[in-house]
Amino acid sequence: MKIIGLSGSIVGSKTKTAMKAIEQLFNDNHPDIEFELIDLADYEIIFADGRHYQDYEGDTQSVVTKIMDADALVIGTPIFQASIPATLKNIFDLLPEEALKDKVVSMVVTAGSPAHFMVPEIQLKPILSYLKAQILQRYLFITDKHFYRGELMDDAIYFRMQNLVDDTILLAQTYKEMRDKQDAQFDF
Numbered sequence: 001m002k003i004i005g006l007s008g009s010i011v012g013s014k015t016k017t018a019m020k021a022i023e024q025l026f027n028d029n030h031p032d033i034e035f036e037l038i039d040l041a042d043y044e045i046i047f048a049d050g051r052h053y054q055d056y057e058g059d060t061q062s063v064v065t066k067i068m069d070a071d072a073l074v075i076g077t078p079i080f081q082a083s084i085p086a087t088l089k090n091i092f093d094l095l096p097e098e099a100l101k102d103k104v105v106s107m108v109v110t111a112g113s114p115a116h117f118m119v120p121e122i123q124l125k126p127i128l129s130y131l132k133a134q135i136l137q138r139y140l141f142i143t144d145k146h147f148y149r150g151e152l153m154d155d156a157i158y159f160r161m162q163n164l165v166d167d168t169i170l171l172a173q174t175y176k177e178m179r180d181k182q183d184a185q186f187d188f
């Protein structure tokens with residue numbers, strides 16, 4: 001099973017730090033899962049211009065294809081101006097409407113303020129629903145106070161991270177089995 005971690009911002013370090021901890025958990029506890037972390041800061045992605053997703057080139061083509069081929073996604077995003085960063089929205093804009101059909105998507109969110117805890121609920125989940133994802137409803141919300149000198153410093157966050165990774169895998173396996181069964185029905 002292939003799972004993509006997507007660090008959705010090209011500035012800052014906290015989302016990347018959180019997503020690297022997620023990557024570590026996949027590698028240490030679930031070596032059977034093919035996990036790849038895509039940090040958008042490492043890619044030159046062009047703005048979505050309405051063409052078919054397979055007609056993009058270079059980094060844009062590569063990132064979109066990896067997302068389309070994945071069984072599940074763990075999306076890491078900071079909160080910017082009470083929403084998600086434009087870099088992450090652009091990735092969604094590049095995708096076709098049913099890109100995430102029956103694929104599990106979980107969310108790791110970093111923010112300056114706990115006051116914006118509901119932002120993923122009203123800004124991110126509707127986009128994922130539109131793309132037909134199966135959303136892991138409980139997201140991980142990490143604020144600046146959980147970091148010290150660039151490191152995540154809260155055991156409770158690590159515990160919840162483990163749960164998020166385990167739950168993502170469990171749900172992704174269920175939906176993968178379902179998709180495989182459906183594919184087999186049409187496989188004459």
Ligand SMILES: Cc1cc2nc3c(=O)[nH]c(=O)nc-3n(C[C@H](O)[C@H](O)[C@H](O)COP(=O)(O)O)c2cc1C
Nearest residue numbers: 012013014015078079080081082110111112113116
């Ligand atoms: C341009 C910008 C806008 C931000 N807007 C918000 C906001 O609306 N609400 C909030 O809680 N934090 C906001 N923050 C704080 C970031 O969400 C927070 O520091 C996050 O952990 C940064 O993650 P990063 O280091 O991966 O960029 C903002 C930060 C920046 C740079």
